[in-house]
Amino acid sequence: MYQDEELVFSCPQVVADRPTHYCPGCHHGVAHRLVGELLEEMGLVEKTIMVTAIGCSVFLYNYLLVDAVEAPHGRAPAVATGVKRAKPDKFVFTYQGDGDLASIGMAEIMHCANRGERVSVVFVNNTVYGMTGGQMAPTTLIGQKTTTCPGGRCAEREGMPIKMAEIIASLGGSAYVARTALNNVKNINKTKKCLRKAFEVQTSGLGFGFVEVLSACPTNWKMSAIKANERIANEMIPYFPLGVFKDATADVTGEAAGKGEEGK
Amino acid sequence: MSRIEIREDRCKGCLLCTTVCPKEIIKQADRFNQHGYKPAEVPAGDMKKCTGCASCATICPDVAITVYKTKKKAKKGASHG
Amino acid sequence: MASGDKLFLKGNEAIARGALAAGCQCFFGYPITPQNDIPEYLSKALPDRGGAFVQAESEVAAANMLLGATACGVRAMTSSSSPGISLKQEAISYMAGSELPAIIVNMNRGGPGLGDIGPSQGDYFQSTRGGGHGDYRLLVLAPATCQEAYDLTRESFDLAFQYRNPVMILGDAILGQMKEPVLTAPDRPADPAEARDWSLDGAVGRGPRLLKSLFLQDGALADQNRMLQAKYEAMRAEVRWECFETEDAELVVCAYGTIARIAKSAIRKLRKKGLKVGLFRPITLYPFPSEALAKLVKPGRKFLTVEQNLGQMVEDVRLSLCGLATSEFFSIYPGNLPVPDDFDEPIARALGL
Known part of the structure; x- marks a missing residue:
């Protein structure tokens, strides 16, 4: 580094210095980095017990250098409940995909949120099962083609895509619920702010924090990374509106109580 | 001078960084890296246009970009108390 | 309750009290007959002692909560009866694969299917052959009296931590529902250092720890199974009759x-x-x-x-x-x-x- 310059952006130390197994343009890497930055900025690295889920992010423990336990498919919120009840002074978060959280793990996420467990959930919604090769997910958009709905998802046959942030916000135990996206710099920065809030409601003992992060899966969407980001803006955000759906830290008349924020 | 460093061995050539650079100085190289991707690079001579905004690093899924920004000159008479 | 008291207890309550005497700190359960006295007793007794009781949304979730608590090296337990134990098998397989010292109580009832709520030994195969997917074994203890239910439960935690392996207490509807005098023993709080070398507590002054059952590298799963089989062989030292x-x-x-x-x-x-x-x-x-x-x-x-x-x-x-x-x-x-x-x-x- 030269004398007249300052370092303004580098990889957080808690993020392992190794290449990831993710495909080009996959947003998991961005989400990992944001979580890693927050753990460092909030002084949580040594207090963290991370619960990893099944899906492409199953190897999260290779990339975030914190204590971790691997949960069965969909069960991360139950495992996190056990961890938090056993060690209430630790910082506990799960990192789950849409198949894991909104399909097989629906019961676990609903009841973890409803109990108001003091844990945080990072929910990466990319509308497809990534690791198993691009099958239909509970969040797959109407008309979206996957390997198990090759003609496109049909509402009559497969139902409508599930809006998790809205569901979680309706439960009594959730303290902070937001939906963000990783498709552009502004939304990435907003995602970090929301993740910080979701972590803070845990550290302050307020309750359950949940951030749904709209993300790209260029490989299984069969498009370039750049086109995938455009798809988030043009197709995902119109169906999955961004915004803060619940914020127990905010004055009810304040801006955070609203929903359906802008943002493409 | 603000500048970026791209870790070529980490770059997967997704080119998201090229879409967010306000100066449009990030391009795809013609060569392949060790993983078989054509990495992003800033052609020689263009780096002086870098503003150090860190947009490229923010959107990079592989945390492959480090950003340095020119220090602001201290204002005359500024207090450091 | 002082140790050495002679109490008139149902088998289910003897198990609950045996767990408390062993320093059990967390219980995760879901209602099912004929074991409900265990969660009912612990729902009061554990919080009174500063422990955690959670009535989970399902047996699946309860067993996975147990996975989370035992990953932290905490003495923890779940109990259920046959159909519920079937649902717990997913987490039990993961706990065996991740070497977690969990206690699982099965007050066996009739099957297959919903069966009945009466006594049965129909879960012998499920208990002794692993029960879920993959090659694994539980250490299975089968009490015949309320006293033995108390004593074996109290001891099961030591065995689970000694071998870093799930232990199953296999009773039945008769044992759970009958009442007998039980001589209680002194509380044996857990050794705070018993899980120091492997449990998750936040990576302070050491590298991060990982508890998992996924082994994808060439030969890694074979090595893991070889190690597990050697452990099961070593468990033969605990044989009782x-x-x-x-x-x-x-x-x-x-x-x-x-x-x-x-x-x-x-x-x-x-x-x-x-x-x-x-x-x-x-x-x-x-x-x-x-x-x-x-x-x-x-x-x-x-x-x-x-x-x-x-x-x-x-x-x-x-x-x-x-x-x-x-x-x-x-x-x-x-x-x-x-x-x-x-x-x-x-x-x-x-x-x-």
Whole structure:
């Protein structure tokens, strides 16, 4: 580094210095980095017990250098409940995909949120099962083609895509619920702010924090990374509106109580 | 001078960084890296246009970009108390 | 409650109190008959002691909460009955694969399917063969009395942590619902250092730790299974059994749990009539006391296995006898409540009378 310059952006130390197994343009890497930055900025690295889920992010423990336990498919919120009840002074978060959280793990996420467990959930919604090769997910958009709905998802046959942030916000135990996206710099920065809030409601003992992060899966969407980001803006955000759906830290008349924020 | 460093061995050539650079100085190289991707690079001579905004690093899924920004000159008479 | 008290307890409550005496700090459960006294008791007693009780949304979730708590090196337990235990098998497989010292109580009821809520030993295979997917074993303890339910539960936590392996307490509806005097023992709080070398507590002054059962690298899963098998082999040191009146017996009845106890009453009665009958009662169902049983083989001596199922432990009995002898089998159908007199006829038949 030269004398007249300052370092303004580098990889957080808690993020392992190794290449990831993710495909080009996959947003998991961005989400990992944001979580890693927050753990460092909030002084949580040594207090963290991370619960990893099944899906492409199953190897999260290779990339975030914190204590971790691997949960069965969909069960991360139950495992996190056990961890938090056993060690209430630790910082506990799960990192789950849409198949894991909104399909097989629906019961676990609903009841973890409803109990108001003091844990945080990072929910990466990319509308497809990534690791198993691009099958239909509970969040797959109407008309979206996957390997198990090759003609496109049909509402009559497969139902409508599930809006998790809205569901979680309706439960009594959730303290902070937001939906963000990783498709552009502004939304990435907003995602970090929301993740910080979701972590803070845990550290302050307020309750359950949940951030749904709209993300790209260029490989299984069969498009370039750049086109995938455009798809988030043009197709995902119109169906999955961004915004803060619940914020127990905010004055009810304040801006955070609203929903359906802008943002493409 | 603000500048970026791209870790070529980490770059997967997704080119998201090229879409967010306000100066449009990030391009795809013609060569392949060790993983078989054509990495992003800033052609020689263009780096002086870098503003150090860190947009490229923010959107990079592989945390492959480090950003340095020119220090602001201290204002005359500024207090450091 | 002072230690050394003699209390009149249901088997379910004896298990709950045994867990508390062992320093159990967390319980995760879901209602199912006939084990509800365990969560009901602990829902008050654990919070009173600063522990955690969670009624989960399902048996699936309860077992996964147990996974999370034991990953932190905390003494923790779940209990259920047969259909619920089937649901817990996913997490049990993961806990075995991740080497977590969990306690799982199964108060066995009749099956298959919803079966009934009466006593059964129909889960012997499920308990001793792993139960879920993959090659793994639980250390399985089968109490026959309320006292033994208390003592074995109290000890099960030590065994789970010693071997870093899930331990199952296999009782049944009779044991859970009957009341007997139980002599309580002093509380044995967990050694705070017992999980220091592997549990998750935040990476302070050390590298991060990872508890997982996924091994994708070439040869890694083989190594993991090799290590697990060596552990199961080492668990043979814990083999336990009871011999009753076997010294001169012409017929040895093999039975476990409450059925062994009813068989014992029958044997006492038949002894008075001059019949030379004894009892071999495995207390650990896995590891099975094969060597102890094989040592009972004598020229002319006969064996009869009695179970409240359609023939499960009898396979282990026959394997243990190594072809030197065989065992007859008598089935008490799940759903029926046996009495000692029910054993007269099968014992007489096995003796050739």
